[in-house]
Amino acid sequence: MWWKILLFFWIAVLSAVAIVTPIAGTLGDLAGVAQWSETKMIPMRFTVTDRGGAADDGGWLLRGADEDGREADFHFATRPDGLDQAEGYLVLARYDTEEHRVEVAEILGDYPAFAFPFIPGLEERAKIIFFHVPMSWMTVVAFLVSMWFGIQYLRKKDLEDDFRSAVSAGLGLLFCILATTTGSLWAKFNWGSFWNWDPRQTSIFVLLLVYGAYFALRSAIEVDEKRASLSAVYSIIAAATVPFFIFIMPRIMPGLHPGSADDTGSGPVFSSGMDAGMRVVLYSMLLGYLVLYAWLMRIQMRLHRIKLKRADVAL
Amino acid sequence: MIRQAIAIFTKDLMSELRTRYAINALLMFVVVTLAVIMFSLVGESLSPGALTGMLWVVMFFAAMSGLSRSFVAEEERGTTMTLQLLASPMSVYLGKLLFNLLLVVALNIFIVLLFLLVMDQFTVAQPDLFWTVMLLGSVGIAAATAIIAAIIAKANTKGTLFPVLSFPVLLPLLMAGIAATKVAVEEPVWDNALPELQMLASYIVVVVTVSFLLFDFVWKD
Numbered sequence: 312m313w314w315k316i317l318l319f320f321w322i323a324v325l326s327a328v329a330i331v332t333p334i335a336g337t338l339g340d341l342a343g344v345a346q347w348s349e350t351k352m353i354p355m356r357f358t359v360t361d362r363g364g365a366a367d368d369g370g371w372l373l374r375g376a377d378e379d380g381r382e383a384d385f386h387f388a389t390r391p392d393g394l395d396q397a398e399g400y401l402v403l404a405r406y407d408t409e410e411h412r413v414e415v416a417e418i419l420g421d422y423p424a425f426a427f428p429f430i431p432g433l434e435e436r437a438k439i440i441f442f443h444v445p446m447s448w449m450t451v452v453a454f455l456v457s458m459w460f461g462i463q464y465l466r467k468k469d470l471e472d473d474f475r476s477a478v479s480a481g482l483g484l485l486f487c488i489l490a491t492t493t494g495s496l497w498a499k500f501n502w503g504s505f506w507n508w509d510p511r512q513t514s515i516f517v518l519l520l521v522y523g524a525y526f527a528l529r530s531a532i533e534v535d536e537k538r539a540s541l542s543a544v545y546s547i548i549a550a551a552t553v554p555f556f557i558f559i560m561p562r563i564m565p566g567l568h569p570g571s572a573d574d575t576g577s578g579p580v581f582s583s584g585m586d587a588g589m590r591v592v593l594y595s596m597l598l599g600y601l602v603l604y605a606w607l608m609r610i611q612m613r614l615h616r617i618k619l620k621r622a623d624v625a626l
Numbered sequence: 627m628i629r630q631a632i633a634i635f636t637k638d639l640m641s642e643l644r645t646r647y648a649i650n651a652l653l654m655f656v657v658v659t660l661a662v663i664m665f666s667l668v669g670e671s672l673s674p675g676a677l678t679g680m681l682w683v684v685m686f687f688a689a690m691s692g693l694s695r696s697f698v699a700e701e702e703r704g705t706t707m708t709l710q711l712l713a714s715p716m717s718v719y720l721g722k723l724l725f726n727l728l729l730v731v732a733l734n735i736f737i738v739l740l741f742l743l744v745m746d747q748f749t750v751a752q753p754d755l756f757w758t759v760m761l762l763g764s765v766g767i768a769a770a771t772a773i774i775a776a777i778i779a780k781a782n783t784k785g786t787l788f789p790v791l792s793f794p795v796l797l798p799l800l801m802a803g804i805a806a807t808k809v810a811v812e813e814p815v816w817d818n819a820l821p822e823l824q825m826l827a828s829y830i831v832v833v834v835t836v837s838f839l840l841f842d843f844v845w846k847d
Contacts, residue, residue, distance in 0.1 A: 520794040524790050524793075524794055531778075537780055541781070544843050548795055555798045
């Protein structure tokens with residue numbers, strides 16, 4: 312019982328952390344943005360090193376340092392609130408290349424201890440990684456588990472293994488639909504269209520088709536043993552051809568997802584270049600989803616046993 | 627085993643030649659599909675690349691409409707049991723695979739020749755590469771559809787289930803095949819299609835191996 316409560320809080324807290332944690336850039340990010348836009352504002356955080364004084368235009372000028380230790384002048388329209396106590400700020404700002412100072416448009420809050428890095432082109436939208444990526448991984452995990460129990464059925468001819476295989480495929484289909492819809496909604500806002508046949512979109516689409524075909528096959532066979540062995544065989548054949556889509560093609564073909572062949576390391580690729588905080592949240596979320604999947608499997612299996620018992624009683 | 631396989635292959639071939647069930651239906655299917663494409667393209671000028679896609683669509687659906695015959699016919703005639711008693715599963719699979727192979731290769735040669743004949747805009751830059759891709763693609767289609775046909779022969783809704791189950795399994799082959807054909811049609815360099823050719827070859831090896839290992843479970847009741 313306790314672990315279910317723990318799981319619930321685990322996922323809830325991580326989701327809250329993922330959503331609430333601010334995105335905060337550095338002076339380097341500001342300079343990068345200033346190269347292609349003069350008006351674009353991004354969130355950034357800095358610590359105050361010198362409280363400064365009133366500027367010529369009636370605003371306020373102070374000196375601050377970002378987390379990399381680089382210093383710059385920060386220009387505010389009015390004297391910032393609570394300046395005497397503040398150690399730092401989270402602000403919405405842009406870099407003024409003519410005045411060589413940071414123009415602050417709005418103070419968003421105090422210096423946040425924990426923030427996700429600013430990623431050009433993704434910004435707040437980068438947070439989808441905490442939901443979309445675990446869902447996609449669970450899709451694949453559920454598929455592999457389904458195939459594993461399919462193999463177990465072929466070896467031992469135990470119908471319970473077949474049921475495990477089917478339940479896992481059902482959960483995989485659920486995660487697959489969730490990953491596809493979240494990904495495609497996100498793609499509309501980040502890439503401009505719901506679907507653009509990026510290699511990874513192709514791969515999730517193929518998985519969706521495989522799951523669909525698997526259940527179409529199951530519903531077309533009436534004898535339990537026949538259904539079990541045929542669907543197991545089909546999932547193994549699919550598993551032999553589909554990994555090509557999931558693991559190989561997204562990495563050798565140019566595409567929009569991180570890790571594609573033409574990716575130069577700008578995106579949050581898992582192993583390298585990803586912020587430590589983001590990685591911790593992502594991996595914890597993955598763990599949470601994994602336990603959630605195991606829990607759903609258990610519920611389905613218990614339901615199955617109860618149904619079997621009732622069928623026995625009825626006979 | 628090989629002798630048994632060849633015997634099953636000859637049996638299928640003979641019964642096909644006597645009834646001409648699959649051949650007639652497939653030839654009509656190809657002619658009708660091409661006619662529909664030509665009707666819809668009157669006055670349009672399409673690039674050879676776009677026509678390559680059409681060619682593969684015709685090839686895919688022609689395969690889907692005829693290739694499940696070999697196993698479904700055994701179920702329908704009620705001869706599955708006899709075959710199970712007389713021949714080993716391996717030789718049944720091999721015989722059916724050979725028959726499917728012959729059927730697909732003949733069918734695809736017919737489709738391609740007809741396509742070249744009626745589509746003026748479809749010109750091939752490298753005929754040798756083009757025919758290599760067609761041959762490898764046909765072998766791949768035959769290998770993948772043989773085991774799927776064996777599976778769906780046991781199911782209730784055979785006709786509709788076949789393309790549904792085949793498409794995800796065939797997709798790697800289709801993508802590589804289409805890409806390689808595009809190279810053969812548009813570019814004069816053989817090496818550009820090398821990764822796709824390797825993929826086609828490895829796909830065939832993987833599918834045939836997996837089918838050999840699993841056919842036992844599908845075939846035995």
